[in-house]
Amino acid sequence: MEWDGATLAISAAGCGALHLQPRVLGQGDWSVEFAESQHGGWTPSVTSASGGMFEGLVMEGQWSLEGESDAVLWRQGYQSWSWSGVTLPGDAVLDDDGVVAAGGDDDGTSVAFENDSSSWWVGLLGRDDGGSLLLGSQGALYTRFFVGIDGDDVQAVWGHSGSEIAVAANEAPTLDPLWVQLGSDALAMHEAYADAVADLVPPPNLDARAPTGWATWYQYYSEVTEEDVRTNLDALVDLQTDDSLASVEVFQIDDGWQVRWGDWWAGDDFPSGMESLATDIAAAGMTPGVWMAPFYMSTDSDTYAAHADWWVLDEAGDPIEFTNLGTGNYVILDVTHPDAADWLYDVIEGMVAQGYDYLKLDFLYAGAMEGTRQEDVTGIAAFHIGMEIMREAAGDAWILACGAPLLPSLGYANSFRTGADIAFEVSPDPAIDYYRWQARSTAARSWTHGRWWWMDPDQLIVRDPLTDAEIRGAVASLIVAGGTWMLGDDLTTLEDERLALSLDPQLTALLGQAVTPIDPLLWVSKIDPSPVIEEVLDDDEVPVEWELDDGTVVLLNLGLESVDTQGPGGLNLLTGETASAGIRTLEPGDGEVWQP
Numbered sequence: 001m002e003w004d005g006a007t008l009a010i011s012a013a014g015c016g017a018l019h020l021q022p023r024v025l026g027q028g029d030w031s032v033e034f035a036e037s038q039h040g041g042w043t044p045s046v047t048s049a050s051g052g053m054f055e056g057l058v059m060e061g062q063w064s065l066e067g068e069s070d071a072v073l074w075r076q077g078y079q080s081w082s083w084s085g086v087t088l089p090g091d092a093v094l095d096d097d098g099v100v101a102a103g104g105d106d107d108g109t110s111v112a113f114e115n116d117s118s119s120w121w122v123g124l125l126g127r128d129d130g131g132s133l134l135l136g137s138q139g140a141l142y143t144r145f146f147v148g149i150d151g152d153d154v155q156a157v158w159g160h161s162g163s164e165i166a167v168a169a170n171e172a173p174t175l176d177p178l179w180v181q182l183g184s185d186a187l188a189m190h191e192a193y194a195d196a197v198a199d200l201v202p203p204p205n206l207d208a209r210a211p212t213g214w215a216t217w218y219q220y221y222s223e224v225t226e227e228d229v230r231t232n233l234d235a236l237v238d239l240q241t242d243d244s245l246a247s248v249e250v251f252q253i254d255d256g257w258q259v260r261w262g263d264w265w266a267g268d269d270f271p272s273g274m275e276s277l278a279t280d281i282a283a284a285g286m287t288p289g290v291w292m293a294p295f296y297m298s299t300d301s302d303t304y305a306a307h308a309d310w311w312v313l314d315e316a317g318d319p320i321e322f323t324n325l326g327t328g329n330y331v332i333l334d335v336t337h338p339d340a341a342d343w344l345y346d347v348i349e350g351m352v353a354q355g356y357d358y359l360k361l362d363f364l365y366a367g368a369m370e371g372t373r374q375e376d377v378t379g380i381a382a383f384h385i386g387m388e389i390m391r392e393a394a395g396d397a398w399i400l401a402c403g404a405p406l407l408p409s410l411g412y413a414n415s416f417r418t419g420a421d422i423a424f425e426v427s428p429d430p431a432i433d434y435y436r437w438q439a440r441s442t443a444a445r446s447w448t449h450g451r452w453w454w455m456d457p458d459q460l461i462v463r464d465p466l467t468d469a470e471i472r473g474a475v476a477s478l479i480v481a482g483g484t485w486m487l488g489d490d491l492t493t494l495e496d497e498r499l500a501l502s503l504d505p506q507l508t509a510l511l512g513q514a515v516t517p518i519d520p521l522l523w524v525s526k527i528d529p530s531p532v533i534e535e536v537l538d539d540d541e542v543p544v545e546w547e548l549d550d551g552t553v554v555l556l557n558l559g560l561e562s563v564d565t566q567g568p569g570g571l572n573l574l575t576g577e578t579a580s581a582g583i584r585t586l587e588p589g590d591g592e593v594w595q596p
Contacts, residue, residue: 001042001180003034008042008059012182015131016065018154023060025097025160028052028167034178039200041138041177044158051169056143056160058099059178063154067130072524073149074126074186074444075119078105079365079405080417083114083527084444085540086520089125090116092150100148100155107322108363108403111420112529121407122179122193123147124186125154128521132186136193138177139201140407143380144368145176162370163378186521190447201410203452204399209512210415210454210483211358211398212503213250213289218461218488221425222256222327225269229253229277235491237284245503250358250398251281252289252486261293261330262301264347278355287398289358290351294344295366295386296322296330303343304331310340312371312382320371325426332366335386336375344386348393357397361390364404380408387412400456400484406445415454415484418445420531422458422488427532430461432470432589436558437531439477439542443517449482450514457481459488462498469590472574475501476556476591480546482515506573507593510552517543544586553594557586570596 001010011017024030028048037043046057065071073089076082082104093101093115102120103113122136123146135156137145143163148155158175159165165173179196183189214236216224236248257274259267266273278288297304297311299321304311311319312332319331335341351359368383377385383405391399391412401413409416419441422434438457449455460478462471478485485508491499501507517523523541528534544565546554553570557563567584571577573593584592 001036003042007061008034010180010182012131014066015182015184016063016133018061018063018133018180018182020059020061020156023058024054024056025058026053026055026164032057037138037177039138039177040196041179043177044175045172046175047170047172048167049170051167051171054159054165054167054173055163056099057158057175058160059156060153062152063125063133064152065125065127065131065133067127069127069129071125071127072521073116073119074124074521075116076121076123076406076444077111077114078120080401080403081420082111082120083529085440085525086444086523087116087525087527089149092117092148094150097160099157099160100150102146102148102161105144105161106369108324108365114527114529116527117149119147121145124189125149126186126521128519130184132183132189134179134181134189134193136179137407138179138197140176140380140405141201141384142174142176143378145407163380165378166376187447187516191451194447194451197407197410198451203410204412204414206450206454210456210485211249211287212246212485212508213252214248214487214491215252215254215289215459216256217254218423218428218459219490220256221428224254224256226272226277232491233281233284236286239491239503240285245500246505246508248487248503249287250289250486251284251286252291252358252360253277254291254360257290260298260301262297262303264292264351275354282355287358288356289360290356291360291362292351293363294347294361294390295333296363297333299329299331307340310334310337312369312373314371317372320369322366332369332371334373335367335382335389336373336377341385341389345389345393348390352394352397358400359394359397360400360402362402364401364409368405368408383408410452413453415456416448416452417456417458418442418448418481419457422461422531424532430463430466430474431535432466432473432558433535433538434531435474435477436540436542437534439480439556439558440525440540442477442481443520443523443543446515446517455481455483457483459486460502461488462502463489463494467589469587471498471501473556473558473589473591475507475574476554476593477558479507479510479593480515480517480554480556482511482513485511501574504573510548513549516547518545518547519543551596555584555586555592555594557588557590560588562587567592568594568596570594
């Protein structure tokens with residue numbers, strides 16, 4: 001990689017080449033320089049002799065890759081629920097500044113606007129029979145970052161998503177380094193990028209493996225009651241006496257326990273209170289867990305009514321509102337307001353003090369949304385302020401980041417939700433289409449696992465109407481994620497055979513390993529906004545073969561047709577079958593887990 005004062009260029013024999021020139025968006029006369037950072041990236045410096053308003057930096061130019069196959073885009077969506085995977089780059093839409101429109105970075109419904117010509121935080125263009133080009137931000141401490149593809153042109157963009165930074169004369173806004181690499185192994189390039197980012201922004205200690213557990217959401221949704229909790233807690237206590245089943249380490253109460261978002265105390269359906277439940281969960285030998293959406297506040301809450309100036313505002317000076325699928329209206333907490341920041345700290349610290357050492361923090365993207373705050377900061381800067389408050393208040397408690405922007409969450413989360421929900425209140429039962437959507441996200445984000453955090457692919461649901469084959473596929477899809485193993489069915493009604501498979505200790509013992517999806521660039525999908533749409537437009541492709549560090553091989557067919565693939569032989573842990581190496585026929589939805 002070289003910077004000659006006007007162009008940032010890289011080339012590699014047998015792979016390809018890239019040449020980028022800078023363009024600054026905003027008010028003022030700007031100059032740009034790049035310097036190689038100590039962590040291997042290239043740090044931009046953008047200055048104006050007279051000062052001005054910085055809105056974004058665009059590095060743009062042409063790319064070329066060796067090879068004959070179609071170039072595909074291994075893209076990342078903005079946050080946990082956003083579509084991530086390998087797709088063919090589509091026709092770019094350029095905005096008024098000539099920048100590829102990225103989309104998907106607004107509220108929770110904006111995942112519908114992810115597109116096939118951009119990638120958030122990091123993106124890779126690659127040919128399966130040739131070279132690959134990766135561009136990524138080496139951290140997201142200061143601005144948003146995305147990669148845009150417009151035919152043979154590429155853009156690397158800092159900011160430009162509603163953020164503005166006032167810059168004094170001869171001063172420079174702080175921007176994150178750019179990481180660029182050419183190579184032939186797309187997965188290894190992502191892993192090298194992840195390591196380089198972690199050198200600059202260290203993750204939490206990952207010595208403790210992601211837990212097994214049970215959570216309320218996918219059986220009871222927001223209608224959960226204390227009786228539901230205690231019924232399943234009693235069932236788990238009984239199950240822990242069965243030596244043939246893996247232990248359950250976390251018992252997590254999800255959305256529905258609270259009065260409302262923002263009034264974080266027990267509602268009428270939890271008469272004993274949350275501290276009493278935490279005490280009983282701990283006494284049963286499990287870690288108490290709880291769900292919260294700390295950056296959002298219901299406009300019906302007592303907290304909202306008591307504080308008129310705690311909210312992030314739009315250009316008209318009104319609180320930015322979000323409607324969560326018609327369940328109510330919510331505003332965003334302004335963590336730069338000192339009193340609001342203190343309130344946030346006290347809420348998190350208070351939940352931990354009640355005994356909850358596993359915190360599922362949801363809808364976190366809200367903390368990064370652009371808007372007017374008490375302090376003049378970008379949305380990304382505000383996100384870090386809020387996350388630092390909660391990380392400090394949580395102490396040693398485990399944080400699962402959910403609905404969270406991918407790269408900015410590094411450093412705060414012990415585990416990270418890497419895909420969308422596995423079922424919905426409007427479609428409450430499991431479907432193999434949902435697991436297909438999930439496994440495509442798992443493959444797309446597998447390189448973060450064990451480097452930035454442990455992956456959380458969402459819960460395992462194995463009740464009807466899934467067939468036996470589809471249950472094996474669902475279980476296999478959690479194994480290839482390698483992280484959190486959280487059950488989501490009513491334990492008092494689940495069939496014994498399905499429960500035994502869900503808590504098979506041979507399977508849970510596989511967790512915590514690095515998992516490699518084989519030939520990731522071959523599995524090309526089309527973007528859709530949610531797993532529900534995948535039921536109608538079944539166009540996601542999932543790698544069939546995955547390899548674990550210990551030599552275990554997982555075969556997975558979550559498609560609609562039978563698949564023939566080479567099996568490694570050995571023992572299939574899902575069925576007890578032994579077989580020699582040879583062709584295996586996987587029926588739709590099925591999975592196999594082979595140990596040599």
